Amino acid sequence: MNIVPSVNLNDFVSEDSTRKQKFVNEIGKAYEDIGFVALKGHFLSDALVENLYKEVKSFFSLPTETKQKYEIPGIGGQRGYVSFGKESAKGKKEGDLKEFWHFGQYVDNNEALKKEYPDNVYVEELPEFNKIGKETYKMLEKTAKYVLRALALYLGLEETYFDAFIYNGNSILRPIHYPPIKEEPKEAVRAAAHGDINLITLLMGAQGRGLQVQNHKGEWIDAIAEPDELMINVGDMLSRHTNNKLKSTIHRVINPPKELWGTSRYSIPFFMHPISAMKLDVLESCVDDKNPKAFDDITAGEFLNERLIELGLIKK
Ligand SMILES: O=C(O)CCC(=O)C(=O)O
Ligand SMILES: [Fe+2]
Numbered sequence: 001m002n003i004v005p006s007v008n009l010n011d012f013v014s015e016d017s018t019r020k021q022k023f024v025n026e027i028g029k030a031y032e033d034i035g036f037v038a039l040k041g042h043f044l045s046d047a048l049v050e051n052l053y054k055e056v057k058s059f060f061s062l063p064t065e066t067k068q069k070y071e072i073p074g075i076g077g078q079r080g081y082v083s084f085g086k087e088s089a090k091g092k093k094e095g096d097l098k099e100f101w102h103f104g105q106y107v108d109n110n111e112a113l114k115k116e117y118p119d120n121v122y123v124e125e126l127p128e129f130n131k132i133g134k135e136t137y138k139m140l141e142k143t144a145k146y147v148l149r150a151l152a153l154y155l156g157l158e159e160t161y162f163d164a165f166i167y168n169g170n171s172i173l174r175p176i177h178y179p180p181i182k183e184e185p186k187e188a189v190r191a192a193a194h195g196d197i198n199l200i201t202l203l204m205g206a207q208g209r210g211l212q213v214q215n216h217k218g219e220w221i222d223a224i225a226e227p228d229e230l231m232i233n234v235g236d237m238l239s240r241h242t243n244n245k246l247k248s249t250i251h252r253v254i255n256p257p258k259e260l261w262g263t264s265r266y267s268i269p270f271f272m273h274p275i276s277a278m279k280l281d282v283l284e285s286c287v288d289d290k291n292p293k294a295f296d297d298i299t300a301g302e303f304l305n306e307r308l309i310e311l312g313l314i315k316k
Pocket of ligand 1 (some may be wrong): 176191196203205206211251252253267268269
């Protein structure tokens with residue numbers, strides 16, 4: 001498969017069971033193969049998307065000293081600002097050529113989780129940034145819930161299997177700014193090859209060239225979305241839970257050609273995480289003679305911790 005297939009969530013939420021099943025089959029097949037789809041019919045309005053980009057650009061245009069006020073020590077970059085070059089892909093020493101922000105869960109009715117998660121960081125200079133960030137978080141979380149319902153059906157589970165694990169889950173919305181490139185980056189790239197940690201990722205901003213995904217032959221193929229599409233891919237948690245039936249595909253963001261070095265890239269992934277207590281133990285329905293159990297039992301919280309150490313975001 002050399003292109004990322006396109007699917008439409010309106011099929012899944014329609015009352016028509018044939019259309020619903022068509023969506024389930026299309027996304028399931030795509031995730032068994034390339035691990036990515038471009039999705040139309042998400043719950044973000046054009047106005048919300050426009051306002052979000054406006055606020056995100058305003059935030060990254062703030063003076064460095066102002067942004068650094070929001071870089072909170074001791075929480076592994078899980079909320080607030082992470083400055084340029086801090087994060088590197090697993091196993092790579094050069095930092096990625098990016099700065100980013102993290103919005104986390106707005107916990108409802110659960111004191112234990114309120115304590116477990118770091119608080120969201122409030123940007124005083126940009127009240128709308130905080131408000132629009134929260135709205136976007138909620139809409140992407142809702143979109144992700146339906147995608148996971150479709151995947152649950154594909155896997156032969158109850159449709160609402162994931163619902164209780166993602167309610168108040170540890171998801172993160174990450175606006176990223178890849179600044180203009182000023183000098184030969186040598187080994188560093190905008191985002192080095194990696195798999196995502198979480199269950200699924202919903203990515204806004206894959207419209208321009210830059211994002212590439214690796215197919216089975218090891219070839220890099222461009223993943224470019226239409227203006228009304230989100231890119232949605234499987235992360236390592238879901239691939240582990242399904243014994244690698246659903247593929248967490250390695251992807252990267254390449255540097256632009258020299259004539260475009262002067263341009264920024266803005267992209268906004270939503271990393272859908274479950275609550276940390278969710279067991280990612282391999283599902284029995286994904287084990288057979290040809291596919292023996294390939295992963296040890298682990299919870300989502302333990303797995304996340306391991307990976308944040310590997311990314312250089314927290315210390316052992
Ligand atoms: O910037 C992009 O388009 C992709 C970013 C990404 O893959 C990530 O942050 O995990
Ligand atoms: Fe990624």
